[in-house]
Amino acid sequence: xxxxxxxxxxxxxxSIRIGLIPIFSVMIGSMLVLFIxxxxxxxxxxxxxxxxxxxxxxxxxxxxxxxxxxxxxLFDDIFSGQPFGSAAFLWSLVMIFIEIMDxxxxxxxxxQDWLIAAVSIMLAxxxxxxxxxxxADAGNLTILLPQIILSIFLYPLVLxxxxxLDRKRLTT
Amino acid sequence: xxxPDKRRPGFSRKAQYKxxxxxxxxxxxxxxxxxxxxxxxxxxxxxxxxRHGAADLTRPVTEFFTAARxxxxxxxxxxxxxxxxxxxxxxxxxxxxxxxxxxIEARAxxxxxERLRSLLGLVEEEGEPVAIARLISSTSSSTRRFATLGxxxxxxxxxxxxxxxQRGLIGRVLSTGINTSRVLLxxxxxxxxxxxxxxxxxxxxxxxRGDGLLNIRLINIGANDVKPGDIFVTSGNGGLYSPxxxxxxxxxxxxDGAVGRPLxxxxxxxxxxxxxxxQPELVPEAQGGEAGDEASGDDTEGGQ
Numbered sequence: 001x002x003x004x005x006x007x008x009x010x011x012x013x014x015s016i017r018i019g020l021i022p023i024f025s026v027m028i029g030s031m032l033v034l035f036i037x038x039x040x041x042x043x044x045x046x047x048x049x050x051x052x053x054x055x056x057x058x059x060x061x062x063x064x065x066x067x068x069x070x071x072x073x074l075f076d077d078i079f080s081g082q083p084f085g086s087a088a089f090l091w092s093l094v095m096i097f098i099e100i101m102d103x104x105x106x107x108x109x110x111x112q113d114w115l116i117a118a119v120s121i122m123l124a125x126x127x128x129x130x131x132x133x134x135x136a137d138a139g140n141l142t143i144l145l146p147q148i149i150l151s152i153f154l155y156p157l158v159l160x161x162x163x164x165l166d167r168k169r170l171t172t
Numbered sequence: 173x174x175x176p177d178k179r180r181p182g183f184s185r186k187a188q189y190k191x192x193x194x195x196x197x198x199x200x201x202x203x204x205x206x207x208x209x210x211x212x213x214x215x216x217x218x219x220x221x222x223r224h225g226a227a228d229l230t231r232p233v234t235e236f237f238t239a240a241r242x243x244x245x246x247x248x249x250x251x252x253x254x255x256x257x258x259x260x261x262x263x264x265x266x267x268x269x270x271x272x273x274x275x276i277e278a279r280a281x282x283x284x285x286e287r288l289r290s291l292l293g294l295v296e297e298e299g300e301p302v303a304i305a306r307l308i309s310s311t312s313s314s315t316r317r318f319a320t321l322g323x324x325x326x327x328x329x330x331x332x333x334x335x336x337x338q339r340g341l342i343g344r345v346l347s348t349g350i351n352t353s354r355v356l357l358x359x360x361x362x363x364x365x366x367x368x369x370x371x372x373x374x375x376x377x378x379x380x381r382g383d384g385l386l387n388i389r390l391i392n393i394g395a396n397d398v399k400p401g402d403i404f405v406t407s408g409n410g411g412l413y414s415p416x417x418x419x420x421x422x423x424x425x426x427x428d429g430a431v432g433r434p435l436x437x438x439x440x441x442x443x444x445x446x447x448x449x450x451q452p453e454l455v456p457e458a459q460g461g462e463a464g465d466e467a468s469g470d471d472t473e474g475g476q
Binding site for chain 1: 201206308
């Protein structure tokens with residue numbers, strides 16, 4: 001048999017790769033702020049770390065325990081500029097919310113998943129603003145509108161990237 | 173495809189406990205987040221060490237991308253300059269004629285100014301820049317507006333120092349790491365800058381709105397004679413910002429002042445200048461009260 005196929009048939013990718021690709025992809029999503037060399041004078045860029053997390057959660061329901069939002073949120077807090085603990089709190093809530101939705105609505109398709117993701121993103125962004133308002137006055141909800149719309153419409157693209165990563169993760 | 177029903181894992185006690193523990197740990201995580209939030213509420217500088225550590229570590233990567241940004245911008249602006257070269261040239265000629273006469277007037281005024289100052293015995297010191305560096309990244313998804321500057325403690329940057337570019341004020345340094353520091357941008361909702369109108373010195377405050385614009389609040393509320401196009405510069409009141417740094421141009425009017433656009437553009441600035449903290453020496457008595465306000469404002473914002 002061809003050596004190319006010998007390498008691919010009946011082989012499992014290493015468990016490190018299976019486990020780490022999802023986590024690293026979310027962490028890179030959180031850090032992407034550093035690689036986009038744009039100094040934004042208003043909040044516009046979508047919360048890519050959170051969107052990656054939601055996409056992984058909806059594509060692979062059993063991949064992570066429910067509490068995964070906490071550690072990944074802590075990492076996001078380092079780079080997001082929110083008060084420390086904000087993402088750890090909000091991402092935990094988002095994961096619980098998706099878990100409840102997962103149990104309640106068993107028959108879902110792409111559109112329903114998108115709706116769940118949109119609601120989650122919206123809750124997280126508005127929650128972030130409210131937390132900022134408690135600690136320091138950070139303006140009203142209207143400044144979030146462009147960011148929320150952009151994030152919701154960018155979600156399918158993130159989903160695509162996650163699906164591609166998932167394929168790379170599981171095939172040798 | 174319907175996923176397997178995880179709510180009823182059958183009669184297995186172990187499976188039931190596992191689901192329960194998952195929820196329990198998730199809620200504990202949420203409370204842990206709340207706890208950390210409480211800490212950062214009580215002590216805003218509590219976690220800044222972690223953040224500055226991370227910023228210092230990632231600085232080489234970020235600087236690489238920032239360098240790519242400035243070359244890209246130069247290229248695109250050079251290409252676009254060809255399209256309307258002729259009309260632009262004519263307009264620039266006209267502008268040059270005008271500014272030549274204005275320049276001569278300004279020179280005369282400057283001389284007169286110097287003469288009057290020397291009569292009064294005042295010497296104004298223009299502070300030497302502390303550091304010249306690039307803004308290497310910014311918070312983008314959060315509603316707070318911070319940028320990371322590619323210079324820190326080891327370059328002599330300290331918290332409170334104003335940051336500006338050629339066109340105008342960008343913000344001020346909030347906290348410093350070893351080779352990076354955090355800059356509170358002008359448009360952040362917590363940044364308040366004492367300003368005056370460039371034309372007649374009407375005193376006001378410029379406050380960030382969080383959406384890229386500034387609220388300009390006049391101190392003398394009754395007489396709102398601000399017009400769109402008015403330019404506001406720092407007044408130097410209360411220290412911190414040295415006077416006459418351009419801040420904003422008025423866009424539209426509001427009830428108690430106006431809405432302005434910042435004159436500086438941190439996204440387009442190639443290099444920014446960190447200036448020393450300005451200490452008004454000319455009339456220290458008159459500015460004591462406002463200096464106190466500035467200091468209390470610092471406490472609530474530090475390190476977030």
